[in-house]
Amino acid sequence: MQGKPGDFLAAHPLLDDENFARSVVLLTQWDADGAAGLIVNRLSDYTLDQALQGEWPSWPLYFGGPVQTDSLFFIHCRPDLIAHGSPVGSNLFFGGDFEAMRYAVANSLISPDEIRFTAGYAGWTVGQLEAELDEASWVLQPSRPSEEWWSNEALYQSLAKDWPDDLKLWVNKPEVPYWN
Numbered sequence: 001m002q003g004k005p006g007d008f009l010a011a012h013p014l015l016d017d018e019n020f021a022r023s024v025v026l027l028t029q030w031d032a033d034g035a036a037g038l039i040v041n042r043l044s045d046y047t048l049d050q051a052l053q054g055e056w057p058s059w060p061l062y063f064g065g066p067v068q069t070d071s072l073f074f075i076h077c078r079p080d081l082i083a084h085g086s087p088v089g090s091n092l093f094f095g096g097d098f099e100a101m102r103y104a105v106a107n108s109l110i111s112p113d114e115i116r117f118t119a120g121y122a123g124w125t126v127g128q129l130e131a132e133l134d135e136a137s138w139v140l141q142p143s144r145p146s147e148e149w150w151s152n153e154a155l156y157q158s159l160a161k162d163w164p165d166d167l168k169l170w171v172n173k174p175e176v177p178y179w180n
């Protein structure tokens with residue numbers, strides 16, 4: 001089983017990994033070199049201006065994954081402003097010309113509804129993600145237009161509506177079971 005850029009990985013409700021519990025990963029790569037993506041439903045403790053040097057707006061900054069957490073990554077829907085992004089679904093692009101992005105942000109040509117920044121990314125070596133899918137650590141779900149998920153605060157629960165019944169049972173379990 002293999003996905004493609006733009007597809008989603010939703011963590012199995014019982015996945016016991018603090019980096020990925022209840023996470024939704026937007027795949028940005030899945031090829032002969034491995035797989036990578038950005039967690040798109042976990043805000044970091046910082047805003048963009050708090051995390052970066054220089055003049056940046058106080059826009060949300062997401063935790064994109066445990067790899068290279070000191071690096072900035074972004075997805076956007078403005079290829080007219082930010083060239084050279086890689087397509088990851090319908091009218092959605094990963095990365096692109098950093099200076100063009102910086103100019104668009106600094107001059108208010110782009111809004112936080114059109115670009116999302118992450119610190120770090122999620123990555124898998126060749127065969128690793130396939131093995132994790134085989135052991136049911138993830139639920140692979142097809143790409144969706146960004147209008148359906150971009151501003152969805154309950155994205156994980158929303159995607160879970162399409163899961164098999166045996167998984168839906170666990171979606172609303174408390175994060176810490178003894179709190180129940």
